[in-house]
Amino acid sequence: MASSRNEAAVTVRDVAQLAGVSPGTVSKALNGQGQLREETRLRVQEAAEKLRFRPNQVARSLSEGRTYTVGMLTSDSFGRFTLPLMEGIEDSLGAGKVSTLLCDGRGDPLRERHYLDELLNRRVDGIVVTGRRPDARRSVGQLPIPVVYVLGRSDDPDDLTVTNDDEQGARLAVEHLVAVGRTRLAYVSGPVHHLSTTLRLQGFEAAVAAAPGVEVVDVMAGHWSEAWGRTAAGMLLRRPQGDRVDGVFCGSDQIARGLTDGLREAGVGVPDDVSVVGFDNWDVMAEAARPPLTTIDPNLVRLGQLSASRLLGAIDGGELGSGVVAQPCELVLRGSSVPST
Amino acid sequence: MASSRNEAAVTVRDVAQLAGVSPGTVSKALNGQGQLREETRLRVQEAAEKLRFRPNQVARSLSEGRTYTVGMLTSDSFGRFTLPLMEGIEDSLGAGKVSTLLCDGRGDPLRERHYLDELLNRRVDGIVVTGRRPDARRSVGQLPIPVVYVLGRSDDPDDLTVTNDDEQGARLAVEHLVAVGRTRLAYVSGPVHHLSTTLRLQGFEAAVAAAPGVEVVDVMAGHWSEAWGRTAAGMLLRRPQGDRVDGVFCGSDQIARGLTDGLREAGVGVPDDVSVVGFDNWDVMAEAARPPLTTIDPNLVRLGQLSASRLLGAIDGGELGSGVVAQPCELVLRGSSVPST
DNA sequence: ATGAAAGCGCTAACAC
């Protein structure tokens, strides 16, 4: 039964009748297909407007065999990182007139499987899988529609993953520290079992190795928290005189903020005594810190945009591609890194 | 044209053929309609399984005149507050087998109008409008489907708004401060033009008025930021000796955190000298603060759940209701409020 | 340039 709360839904037939043409002509007129006399097209458009015609997208989907819908499946849960991704995804999809169906897997494989079925039943044109787990996630497998993984990687090299380049981001941080004159560097990271922790370590070490006269003084792994940052500050301060650190790269802005607080409260000047660089460019943290944090921005919005536009390309028949596409990060300058001297 | 990347999609006809029945019977068997012999039902289910039949939800929607989809339209943008709401909404909708179509209005009326049209064209069964603006937002108007506003209110009293009870939340905070022995209270709020600021002020004053021997010493409006909290701390500290404050209710956890930092750094003990209560129960802020913040939890997940279940009720033919439904907040106890003495 | 007719895959009313 066609629903109606107020007025019965108006269909192409109604429009056709009012315009004195056939339903087929209405379709063509409204979608710019075929070749119609300009006069007819206008007459149809007027009729449609007059009747406040709302083309039933469901019927259209059935007929066209395409829904102009993509599913967004989150591995973990909606988190802070999901937001900017969603924003970017909507940017790209909105431009292509496609809508987003939301599914929150919440890290539960069963739940995820269920949602996947649902998306497939709904005949979405494609799926973007977001997530940010420590390691690569299990691929959702071969599907009749294109799938792109964003931020969190798929464990299947045949899948396409779009993510940020952690290694390059870390290099950026070190290069900046070196540029402001720092030579004795430490890396205060999140948990070791996090892929991003490892990748950033590689970048950190590579960049230090490439800078003559600069050395890695300390590497400490902990948690993604302010508390860990403060703890790390204490540890850094306990280093013997003459073996101190003058530049710290942190695995997150939360860590960087905690570290900065710890140093400041111990009377160590940031950035005058020690330069600090964070990671994430999470405004709430970076801007509230004292001083505000210089940090590495993984550019999540752009990641979302890119993944969705790759997906759209594949939906429109292009090649999706495979492997990991790592987008460069950017350095965002604030007060925590450049000494005034 | 029905799409296919691998295998042509299998339909009820295919299942019917394999099971040796008619398409109509397949539909009944799979949806538990009508009365079929158990044996037939099983045979059909097996056939469906064997062929990996995916009922085309699009066709079903067209036929049933119901899409099992609701639109989620955000007024502002995806923000920190949207996340828990979405979680709650998905909780309720998922149970009812309905999916969520995401639309980010980004505070742009044109964009919003566009999305609204899109949702209507897609024949969603209902819409939930989220947002958190300072004041009530313009109603999306009379629609052929039910609409519920959550968190941010609609300006039309005929619409249904589900939100948290700011006034009650503030009372809760004051009652707690009084319970731990505080008598000279201040309210450090966000911007005055925010509805929630005003409502909380009312609750604050009402609760103080109801507590004998307790007085309002100061009320200060500023921004939703840590920086403002620190500034406010300074202002509080500059009060003349003998006219000091011993309990502060803050309009947000960010403010509370800034305030706490400001007090601590000036040598004022929290909670021993001054008790502090925040608002939001935003874990990142509340838990990283020193001490962790006692705060008022508006329970956004529950708000999302409630709004979605009200919507589902209306979709299933029930009354939606109207006006503002304000859900109570809860007090969450952490370290910033109860003095050790 | 336009109309007629078939069909997308499913459900539902009515036969048998």
Place this chain on the structure above:
DNA sequence: GTGTTAGCGCTTTCAT
């Protein structure tokens, strides 16, 4: 109990 028949509202050949 199960099959048959019409649609749901649109797009899209194919005639004209």
